[in-house]
Amino acid sequence: MGTWDIGHFDNDTAADFGGGLDDAPSDKREALLRDALTAVTRTGREEYLDSEEAVVAVAAAALIAAQCPGGAPVTTPYGPDEPLPPLDPELRGLAVSALDRVVGENSELPGLWAGAGAGEQWAAGVTGLRKVLAEAVV
Template sequence: MGTWDIGHFDNDTAADFGGTLDDAPPGKREALLRDALTAVTGTGPGEYLDGDEAAVAVAAAALIAAQCPGGKPVTTPYGPDEPLPPLAPELRALAVSALDRVVGAESELPELWADAGADGLWAAGITELREVLARAAG
């Protein structure tokens, strides 16, 4: 995975996901977000989570959080250019579960950030994202 910064879309995989969302018909974008999250939450507790799947789930969670109270808009040029429709509220809890899986022991992404020496900064960004989503999910 090519990564150039700490942001949720600052890697090749997440940037490609932003393009995929732009290419999808507006009515299919929510399903793409849901699929990205369920790809992560659907793995078993002992299964190793690939870094690319985790990066897409983080990007999806960031887009969902952007529609929550206190959420930050996704303004990076690597995210989708096309606006997302209002998203179903139940995606918030699914995004929380996905983020919990992404930071878990059987996930490649925390290892990659630790190897780069930026795991603290990355984890802080994930924690902030999770808090916004958890508050909005109730």
């Protein structure tokens, strides 16, 4: 995975996901977000979670959080260019569960960030997303 910064879309895999959302018909974008989150939440806590799935789930969570009260807009050029339609609020809880899995045991991504010397900074960004999403769960 090519990574150039700490942002949620600042790696090849998440940037490709953002481009894929632009390529998808508007009525299919929500399903792509749900699929990204479900791919992470369906893995058991004892199963290894690959960083490729994890970065896509974090990117999807960032897009969902952007539609929540207090959520930061996704303004990076590596995210989708096309605005997302209003998303089902039910996705917020799924995004919280996915983020919990991404930062949990047997997940590759926290170790990669720790090894790069940016583990705390990365975790703070994910924690911020989780907070916005959890506060907006209906």
